[in-house]
Amino acid sequence: MSTSGSEIRTPPRHWEADVLLLDGRAAHVRPIRPDDAERLVTFYGRVSDQSKYYRFFSPMPNLSERDVARFTQVDHANRVAFVMLVADQMIGVGRYDVVGAGEAEIAFLVEDRHHGRGVAQILLEHLAQAGREQGIEKFVADVLPDNRRMITTFKDAGYHVAGGFEDGVMSLEFPIDPNVTAMGVMEHREHRAESVSISNFFNARSVAVIGASRRQDTIGQALVRNLVMGDYTGRVYAVNPSSEAVSGLPAYESVNDIPDQVDVAIVAVPASSVQDVVLDCAAKGVHGLVVISSGFAETGEEGRRRQRRLVGLARSYGLRLIGPNCLGVINTDPDVSLNASLSPLMPARGRAGFFCQSGALGSAILEKVNNRGLGLSTFVSAGNRADVSGNDLLQYWEEDASTEVVLLYLESIGNPRKFSRIARRVSRRKPIVAVRSGRTTQGVPMGHAVRTLSAPQHAVDAMFRQAGVIQVDTLEEMFDVAQLLAHQPLPRGRRVAVVGNSDALGLLAADAAAAVGLVVSTSVPLGAEATAEDFEDALDRAIDDPEVDSVVAVYIPPLNVTGEEVANVLAAVGEQSDKPLVSTFLGAEGVPELLRVPDVAGSTAGRGSVPSYPAVEAAVRALARVVEYAVWLRTPDAGTAEPVEVDTLAAKRIINGVLMDAPGGRDLAFEELHALLTAYGIDLWAERSVDDVETAVAVGSDLGWNVVLKATAEHLRHRPDQAHVWRNIDNEAEMRDAWETLSALIDDPATAGFVVQRNAPPGVPVAVGALEDPLFGPVVSFGIGGPLTDLLGDRAYRIPPLTEHDARAMTREIKSSPMLFGYRGSEVVDVDRVEELILLVSRLKNDFPQLREVDLSLVLAGKSSATVLTASGCVEPVDDPRSDWFVRRLNKHPGDTMPDP
Numbered sequence: 001m002s003t004s005g006s007e008i009r010t011p012p013r014h015w016e017a018d019v020l021l022l023d024g025r026a027a028h029v030r031p032i033r034p035d036d037a038e039r040l041v042t043f044y045g046r047v048s049d050q051s052k053y054y055r056f057f058s059p060m061p062n063l064s065e066r067d068v069a070r071f072t073q074v075d076h077a078n079r080v081a082f083v084m085l086v087a088d089q090m091i092g093v094g095r096y097d098v099v100g101a102g103e104a105e106i107a108f109l110v111e112d113r114h115h116g117r118g119v120a121q122i123l124l125e126h127l128a129q130a131g132r133e134q135g136i137e138k139f140v141a142d143v144l145p146d147n148r149r150m151i152t153t154f155k156d157a158g159y160h161v162a163g164g165f166e167d168g169v170m171s172l173e174f175p176i177d178p179n180v181t182a183m184g185v186m187e188h189r190e191h192r193a194e195s196v197s198i199s200n201f202f203n204a205r206s207v208a209v210i211g212a213s214r215r216q217d218t219i220g221q222a223l224v225r226n227l228v229m230g231d232y233t234g235r236v237y238a239v240n241p242s243s244e245a246v247s248g249l250p251a252y253e254s255v256n257d258i259p260d261q262v263d264v265a266i267v268a269v270p271a272s273s274v275q276d277v278v279l280d281c282a283a284k285g286v287h288g289l290v291v292i293s294s295g296f297a298e299t300g301e302e303g304r305r306r307q308r309r310l311v312g313l314a315r316s317y318g319l320r321l322i323g324p325n326c327l328g329v330i331n332t333d334p335d336v337s338l339n340a341s342l343s344p345l346m347p348a349r350g351r352a353g354f355f356c357q358s359g360a361l362g363s364a365i366l367e368k369v370n371n372r373g374l375g376l377s378t379f380v381s382a383g384n385r386a387d388v389s390g391n392d393l394l395q396y397w398e399e400d401a402s403t404e405v406v407l408l409y410l411e412s413i414g415n416p417r418k419f420s421r422i423a424r425r426v427s428r429r430k431p432i433v434a435v436r437s438g439r440t441t442q443g444v445p446m447g448h449a450v451r452t453l454s455a456p457q458h459a460v461d462a463m464f465r466q467a468g469v470i471q472v473d474t475l476e477e478m479f480d481v482a483q484l485l486a487h488q489p490l491p492r493g494r495r496v497a498v499v500g501n502s503d504a505l506g507l508l509a510a511d512a513a514a515a516v517g518l519v520v521s522t523s524v525p526l527g528a529e530a531t532a533e534d535f536e537d538a539l540d541r542a543i544d545d546p547e548v549d550s551v552v553a554v555y556i557p558p559l560n561v562t563g564e565e566v567a568n569v570l571a572a573v574g575e576q577s578d579k580p581l582v583s584t585f586l587g588a589e590g591v592p593e594l595l596r597v598p599d600v601a602g603s604t605a606g607r608g609s610v611p612s613y614p615a616v617e618a619a620v621r622a623l624a625r626v627v628e629y630a631v632w633l634r635t636p637d638a639g640t641a642e643p644v645e646v647d648t649l650a651a652k653r654i655i656n657g658v659l660m661d662a663p664g665g666r667d668l669a670f671e672e673l674h675a676l677l678t679a680y681g682i683d684l685w686a687e688r689s690v691d692d693v694e695t696a697v698a699v700g701s702d703l704g705w706n707v708v709l710k711a712t713a714e715h716l717r718h719r720p721d722q723a724h725v726w727r728n729i730d731n732e733a734e735m736r737d738a739w740e741t742l743s744a745l746i747d748d749p750a751t752a753g754f755v756v757q758r759n760a761p762p763g764v765p766v767a768v769g770a771l772e773d774p775l776f777g778p779v780v781s782f783g784i785g786g787p788l789t790d791l792l793g794d795r796a797y798r799i800p801p802l803t804e805h806d807a808r809a810m811t812r813e814i815k816s817s818p819m820l821f822g823y824r825g826s827e828v829v830d831v832d833r834v835e836e837l838i839l840l841v842s843r844l845k846n847d848f849p850q851l852r853e854v855d856l857s858l859v860l861a862g863k864s865s866a867t868v869l870t871a872s873g874c875v876e877p878v879d880d881p882r883s884d885w886f887v888r889r890l891n892k893h894p895g896d897t898m899p900d901p
Contacts, residue, residue, distance in 0.1 A: 011076040014880035015130055017889035018315045022118040022189065024197030025086075025287070025318040026890065029126055032081040032093065037068050039083070043090035048112045054147040055109045057169070071095070077134060080104075082126050084119055087282065087317045094123030102137035108150065118189060120153045125186060125887045128157075128176040133881065140173040158182030178886050187421070190888045191395050197320045198388070198396035200287040202331040202378055204263035205234040207340055208255055208286075210277050211268035211293075212238035212246040219268040219292055222342055223328070224249065230339030230346045237262065255284045263287050266328065266340050271295030271306060274324070275313055282317035289314060290340055291323035297384050298325050311386045315890065326383025327362035332376055333402060341381065350375020351486045353397045355390045356409035359383050365409065365475065372479055372590030374486065377402040389891060391418050398426045405485045407478060408434040415891045416775050418884070420463050420799050427468030431485050431629055434469050435478050436460070455773040455797070462797035463776065466806065468632045470625050480622035483591060483611040488580035490630040493549040496623070497522035497542035500554025501530040505584060505616050509552050512617040516624035521547045528558060532565035539573045539581070550627075552619055553583040553610075567594035575608035580626070582619045585612040635805055646840070647679040648847060654679070655850050658875045665852070665876025673873045680844045682837065682856070684868045687712075687755040693739040697732050699756040705730045706759045709738045711752035712870070724752070727759060760869055763862030764819050764829050768837050769855040770800075770845035777882055778845040782838055784816040785858055800846035807835040807842075820861065829861040837866055852876045 016030040044063050052060050074081050081095035091114045096104040106127060110119045143150050155161050158181040159174035207227060213220035224247045227236045238246035241253040252258050255265060265281045267274055271293050281289060296307040307324065314321045322329060328341025332349045339346045343363045347370055354376050356362055362381040369376060382388055390408055397403045413419055423432055464471040472478050496518050498509045503525050510520045522545060524538045542551050553570060557563040563586055574581045575597045585595060595610040613619035654676045677684045690696040700707045711724035726738035743749040765785030773779050776799055783795035796810035811820060811831055822828045837859065845851060851873060858870035
């Protein structure tokens with residue numbers, strides 16, 4: 001199809017993206033432009049004759065001017081083409097041309113030396129998403145039978161491929177609906193690429209310090225010293241044009257002067273010089289940059305612009321970047337022993353991977369880790385988090401055999417949707433413990449660019465719980481939980497035994513346990529004169545007790561007693577026990593030397609070592625956090641719930657019709673909202689507007705009476721001091737009485753928005769809502785209806801897609817949930833139907849980002865029904881319909897722009 005007769009339009013901005021290839025290097029995808037003509041010709045000249053033949057089915061050594069014009073001038077509607085660029089050079093191109101209603105023909109051409117990097121797969125993903133946005137339902141392609149690489153690309157995309165064979169050509173066709181298989185394939189490739197990109201940092205075999213200095217007390221000198229003194233097993237190169245040697249190492253004028261390969265560059269030069277360093281590193285073939293330098297987004301608007309240019313430049317040349325304004329990275333693996341950071345302290349080998357954003361806190365965190373005897377596998381301080389983020393580290397740690405616990409200190413979350421998706425998966429394999437600063441103030445450091453959060457903070461907390469993340473309030477509590485997870489097995493339940501030689505501390509332990517939802521099933525007071533043998537017998541009995549899931553040991557030594565014998569007992573029991581054992585031992589913090597079990601892997605304290613807490617309340621609190629994680633872990637991962645059949649096409653027609661009528665968006669009229677909810681199996685009871693009492697009487701008679709008269713104006717619906725509903729109206733006289741009474745109560749009856757509606761069965765008022773958040777996408781809420789719920793914030797939140805377990809948890813976790821389950825002798829409501837409504841609203845909101853908000857503000861949950869009486873909805877256009885759900889792309893901060901080619 002030619003562009004003649006078709007309107008040439010500007011492609012959507014979100015069609016442009018930075019992506020990661022399978023080798024962990026970055027590239028840039030965008031729609032083709034007429035000024036790509038020279039790039040296309042140069043690219044085509046590098047492609048092999050065989051690849052050209054596979055693409056065009058005939059020898060085509062060169063492109064004519066007409067070919068070049070046809071390929072680069074498209075309308076971005078019927079003819080769409082994407083190019084992939086690295087260092088402003090085209091390495092691949094993919095396109096589709098509409099050939100029929102909802103059908104387009106697709107084709108690719110990838111430069112031969114970039115085969116195997118996933119170029120075609122990424123182009124296919126982005127073309128498929130663009131096609132879906134343009135109403136394309138199916139791709140078709142003609143492929144030569146021996147072009148196995150392209151056939152595999154289509155099949156490996158996860159789509160069902162069908163087609164025939166004619167005249168020596170295979171005709172393939174496949175629907176581009178993002179089914180579960182296709183999404184799984186995309187997420188697997190995303191995981192692999194991001195994991196590899198981080199592995200390139202941690203397992204670098206050569207590091208160049210750019211800005212290395214001979215002067216003491218300088219950043220460059222500290223970086224070289226820490227690498228060398230940390231026994232790094234790779235090669236260290238110093239780059240300093242003003243020196244011949246740094247710390248006994250030869251100094252090179254630039255990275256390009258280094259005779260060998262450089263995997264990672266540590267950058268410690270003034271911010272104004274960093275971009276020149278990026279160009280030098282790109283020319284050298286460096287894999288990644290760790291930018292220690294400050295002077296970027298944390299300094300203000302000019303710094304933010306400098307940071308955007310830095311990230312854009314690095315990615316355009318295929319480099320990933322940690323920082324800027326960061327502390328650095330550490331890998332304690334003795335085969336690598338990489339301390340590419342400003343911290344002089346190389347942590348001991350351990351089981352926890354640690355990610356933090358603050359460079360200033362990084363050194364203090366490492367010191368605290370060391371003091372507690374915790375040990376780390378790897379450590380990253382991401383600074384301003386301009387490129388590499390916690391999501392990337394989660395992808396790496398998921399498969400890292402050396403990491404059993406993930407620790408996150410988060411000052412901001414750039415892509416919470418992606419974090420939620422990855423964390424749900426990682427938490428099934430490894431516990432994630434997170435501290436999130438700014439929970440109350442919603443403040444973020446100046447260097448972090450994030451979009452505004454419209455959902456309440458309770459929704460963020462709910463997202464963490466939903467993903468199985470153990471969220472704690474302080475760094476101290478993070479380490480309390482981490483040392484338990486790193487050294488002890490998970491508990492099977494909430495039942496705790498307290499064994500100790502202090503009655504006072506035993507009572508404190510029992511009180512603390514009750515306060516955090518644990519149950520003390522056994523308490524064994526041994527007395528102040530208890531011996532090591534007494535402790536051993538009591539601990540063995542507690543661990544063997546089937547009514548005990550975990551044990552808290554309390555030991556306060558008598559005067560002039562070291563406690564070494566008791567320590568030996570605790571260590572021996574902890575090593576052999578299949579139940580967690582925590583202690584308050586000598587008031588020590590961490591894993592004291594006396595309680596450590598040797599570890600063949602070289603950790604400071606092996607599996608079975610008994611963590612000690614200075615206060616018994618801290619021990620119990622950490623245990624409770626781990627219990628909650630263990631309970632979450634045992635909850636079946638049921639997958640997305642599909643409660644009933646829904647009519648997605650009917651809903652889509654309604655929403656598109658509203659946007660055609662009002663391109664800027666608007667509130668849904670009752671009839672539109674009724675039809676939309678009906679398409680998703682939600683029965684919104686009809687209501688009829690009435691402007692005067694005579695109309696109200698007529699409507700009541702028409703409905704057969706047993707009706708209600710109510711005011712629906714926004715300024716009245718949520719006011720507890722206004723009695724704006726009159727129920728059980730059975731005749732004309734009662735309607736007139738109701739009209740007169742309500743009109744007298746309301747200051748301006750003309751604006752009350754009176755409606756008449758059938759009388760619903762009695763029940764508990766509940767509310768189910770969903771909104772589109774700029775950060776999270778869809779957010780679903782549930783609570784008991786009424787102003788008190790709003791005042792007390794008693795709502796449950798979840799991030800779709802929801803499982804049946806999610807809906808069940810939402811109805812039970814609100815504080816007012818007893819009202820649904822027979823509070824003070826009332827009837828138990830139809831909770832199953834309420835949960836089905838939650839799932840239906842979740843699915844509706846998840847399917848349509850254009851539905852900015854939908855609110856079932858009044859649902860009467862009765863004994864055998866859940867009647868939807870009042871609802872509202874709003875539709876508005878979206879620039880990017882959650883395309884990051886369906887295509888791989890690197891996070892892009894607000895206001896980011898790519899550098900001109």
